[in-house]
Amino acid sequence: MINEELHVDEGALFKLIALGNEEAFETLFRGFLPRLTPFALRLTGNEEVAREIVQEAFMQLWLGRDKLEDVKNPAGWIFTVTARLCYKFLRRKVLEEAPRPGLAGEEATHDHYAFRELKTLIHQAVLNLSGQRKTVFLLSREEGLSIPEIASQLNLSSNTVKNTLVSALKQIREHLKAHGYLMPCAIFLWL
Numbered sequence: 001m002i003n004e005e006l007h008v009d010e011g012a013l014f015k016l017i018a019l020g021n022e023e024a025f026e027t028l029f030r031g032f033l034p035r036l037t038p039f040a041l042r043l044t045g046n047e048e049v050a051r052e053i054v055q056e057a058f059m060q061l062w063l064g065r066d067k068l069e070d071v072k073n074p075a076g077w078i079f080t081v082t083a084r085l086c087y088k089f090l091r092r093k094v095l096e097e098a099p100r101p102g103l104a105g106e107e108a109t110h111d112h113y114a115f116r117e118l119k120t121l122i123h124q125a126v127l128n129l130s131g132q133r134k135t136v137f138l139l140s141r142e143e144g145l146s147i148p149e150i151a152s153q154l155n156l157s158s159n160t161v162k163n164t165l166v167s168a169l170k171q172i173r174e175h176l177k178a179h180g181y182l183m184p185c186a187i188f189l190w191l
Helices: 010-018 022-044 047-063 065-070 074-097 106-127 131-141 147-154 158-178
Strands: none
Touching: 010 022, 010 065, 010 074, 022 047, 022 074, 047 065, 047 074, 106 131, 106 158, 131 147, 131 158, 147 158
16 A cells, blocks of 8 residues: 555656556545645535535546646645636536526616626726736636646746736735625636
8 A cells, every 4th residue: 555644745646646556546535635625615615515526626637647647736736626626616606696687676686786796896906907917817717727837828937927816816806895895716706
């Protein structure tokens, strides 16, 4: 059995998983489960959904195992896949809860206008971002590029891209807060 301590070489495990080693997959799963589940729970706010998302992330890992040898940051890869699945869930949830055309009643009309106002405020906040912040944000959120992909495309370091993205998110959150919207970034980014 492969060493199941948290200090295992994740890159070596990814290489073994790429070869179809189920023990390596189980070791990786057991090592990341205690960290990924709370992460997904913080993003989704739903324990059952968080567990399902973590399972889906590992299912994607196993099904795409032939590409794992090229992954330079295994932990980052797993957390990114999990975060994207969480955001996908949140976006679907927001869209399902958004008022539908034809709904009657004052509440449906109010919700519809509040939702449109929030989307408008987010759009305004993005337009107010400086050149590099706006570019990095749009490449990340609209093009779906990863931090390394953005860094390569813009000829920047990954740290610069990450810091720029964090600054952009903070600026958007402050814009929303100034207009009375207090919510986690994870929700407003996928509206």
